[in-house]
Amino acid sequence: MSHTYEYPRPAVTVDCVVFGLDEEDLKVLLIQRGVEPYQGRWALPGGFVRMDESLEDAARRELEEEAGLRTSHLEQLYTFGAPDRDPRGRVITVAYFALVKLSQHHLQASTDAREAAWFSVWDTPKLAFDHADVLATALQRLKGKVRYQPIGFELLPPKFTLSQLQRLYETVLERELDKRNFRKKILAMDLLEELDEVEQDVSHRAARLYRFDHKKYKQLEKAGFNFEL
Amino acid sequence: MSHTYEYPRPAVTVDCVVFGLDEEDLKVLLIQRGVEPYQGRWALPGGFVRMDESLEDAARRELEEEAGLRTSHLEQLYTFGAPDRDPRGRVITVAYFALVKLSQHHLQASTDAREAAWFSVWDTPKLAFDHADVLATALQRLKGKVRYQPIGFELLPPKFTLSQLQRLYETVLERELDKRNFRKKILAMDLLEELDEVEQDVSHRAARLYRFDHKKYKQLEKAGFNFEL
């Protein structure tokens, strides 16, 4: 290896901001730290990048190890590298952003005896390192992206009602939407498959279920179609 | 330092995609490599991150060192970390994205005897490492961002004509725009200061000069205004 590389090197980690949605709120997955620094504090799941794995592989591995979690949607968020962001020394972290269907991911005990739990994104405990910044950045990204890419569906069960979908947007965007206009617009896109099923076990009139048509979206996307709100 | 950190570490670099605009084309700044690997190939300016500087500071420093360049607009683009992207070993690079006013940056000889030059973004030589991917990512970002943030002005001289501005958008977006609609829309935003000056040394009727009003934009932005194409 060239002499060029014999400088001291920073350590490199990945951290994941995993969002999920339940009936009440938008949630983020946190892990309670078992060791110093910030022992006992809550933090984003993450860890060191191995020499032979890509950054995204590292993110997936950490999610699997720390929360027994697999996710369909995982994208790079931002890289945080302030020299003093870790008290142990120079650590640069590549943050990732993931969406999971909370309904299908009941957390399993983490393999390394750390506690994992979902918190409302509007009400998290004090976080370790600069993870509050990372979370804020991720929220901003989610808010921005959900409007012009159909990623919101990653947060819902495969079959969902239009009300659920609308609640999703209202929660993420932090504003109310008009039901009629919302339905008009989303149905006009012709990306939802109307199923011959209605929701079960509700104590009022049951709503029709829909399914997002990924194939159709891919096609339309190629043809220059743009999803928007 | 904790034992946790005694894993082997990747090297970390920053690379910069610097865009400039001249009368003909959108340009990108490249540096010819003086050492192996890829000796003689053109590459993005960049280099190793020092242990005591932030990522953005590293990017600015490299731009200064390799091209004598300062830039107003510098933002993080993406982090590239495929295990085999550098033949010398594991090197992760944090790519940055910069815009400069080409009219005011005649390149000075680089301090470390490497050659620096501007190339049309549509016609670059074969690049070192995965820098072609980095450039493609940057172009995509520029195309996306220019429409909803007033960053295009960073590519123009402080005083410019509406035709120059329109040509900028046409070049970046790779499509033609209608002159009357473009002027109507951009002037309606009320972000351009109309000057009592016209361009000089043209062999036809001279066009009026305008200046972008950064202050006004900041105010409007706070008030919830959204710049859009």
Place this chain on the structure above:
DNA sequence: CCGGCACCGTGTCCTCTGGACACGATGCCG
């Protein structure tokens, strides 16, 4: 001096989109 050339600068019309807005239908429960 005059014509040609190149670019500057301007307004109308039409379509479509987006937002405001209310009520009858359905199904469960007590």
Place this chain on the structure above:
DNA sequence: CGGCATCGTGTCCAGAGGACACGGTGCCGG
């Protein structure tokens, strides 16, 4: 069988965006 909660639907209006053409101005060359 009445009450309650949610479902599901259509109209109207204003504003934005896109299509579209021509007279004005200034330089240059003959």
